[in-house]
Amino acid sequence: MEKLKQTYNILHVETFNSEKKRSGVLVKKNADNTIHVHWKGAAEMILAMCSNYYESDGEVRLMDEDARSAMEKIIEGIAASSLRCIAFAHKQVLEEEREGNDDQGNCGRRIEDEGLTLLGIVGLKDPCRPGTQMAVHACKLAGVRIKMITGDNVFTAKAIATECGI
Numbered sequence: 001m002e003k004l005k006q007t008y009n010i011l012h013v014e015t016f017n018s019e020k021k022r023s024g025v026l027v028k029k030n031a032d033n034t035i036h037v038h039w040k041g042a043a044e045m046i047l048a049m050c051s052n053y054y055e056s057d058g059e060v061r062l063m064d065e066d067a068r069s070a071m072e073k074i075i076e077g078i079a080a081s082s083l084r085c086i087a088f089a090h091k092q093v094l095e096e097e098r099e100g101n102d103d104q105g106n107c108g109r110r111i112e113d114e115g116l117t118l119l120g121i122v123g124l125k126d127p128c129r130p131g132t133q134m135a136v137h138a139c140k141l142a143g144v145r146i147k148m149i150t151g152d153n154v155f156t157a158k159a160i161a162t163e164c165g166i
Contacts, residue, residue: 006030007029007030007031008027008028008029008030009027009028009030010025010026010027011026011027011028011035012025012026012111013025013026014110014111016041018151020041020045021041021042021045021151022039022040022041022042022045022046023039023040023041024037024038024039024040024111024113025037025038025111026093026111026112034092035092035093035094036090036091036092036093037090037091037092037093037111037112037113037116038088038089038090039088039089039090039111039113039116040086040087040088040089041086041087042085042086042087042153043075043078043085043086043087043121043153044072044075044085044153045087046087046088046089046116046118047068047071047072047075047087047118049089049113049114049115049116050063050089050115050116050117050118051063051114051115051116051117052115052116052117052118053067053071053117053118054117054118054119054120060117063118071118071121074121075087075121075153076155078121078123079123079152079153079154079155079156079159080155080156080158080159081123081159082125082156082159082160082162082163083123083124083125083156084123084124084125084126084152084153084156085121085122085123085124085153085156086121086122086123086124087118087119087120087121087122088118088119088120088121088122089116089117089118089119090116090117090119091112091115091116091117093112126160127163128160128163128164132164132165133164133165136164136165136166137165140165146166147166148160148161148164148166
């Protein structure tokens with residue numbers, strides 16, 4: 001990882017935003033001075049930013065309505081398995097599109113977040129903590145009504161709630 005980091009310069013970072021559920025970075029590739037945007041975050045949010053996607057054969061394809069619907073079904077399936085669904089996307093940015101830069105190449109405006117290419121979607125397991133089910137059961141026996149509040153995808157939230165006994 002350290003070797004790879006040395007081949008790029010970070011120009012701007014947009015830290016994770018819990019409202020937008022994503023984070024991004026603008027980098028300059030040292031070998032050819034090309035500028036690239038990379039985003040990661042909640043799969044449904046990243047998918048909405050994409051106009052293209054990589055097919056399993058490595059070809060870039062247009063994200064038409066059928067492809068978008070298929071991706072949404074994949075995301076729902078992953079989320080329904082109580083996995084947190086994270087997606088990754090990128091785009092090469094032309095130098096002219098980088099308005100508002102200072103002499104050091106720092107970006108004075110937001111990172112490009114439209115017309116990206118979806119790289120992939122992953123599901124991460126975040127299991128209930130040990131004892132959660134017993135604690136939920138004890139609270140229910142005591143007459144406590146339990147509510148779960150989360151920013152997760154609704155399918156993920158339902159699956160996790162079921163897993164925890166809520």
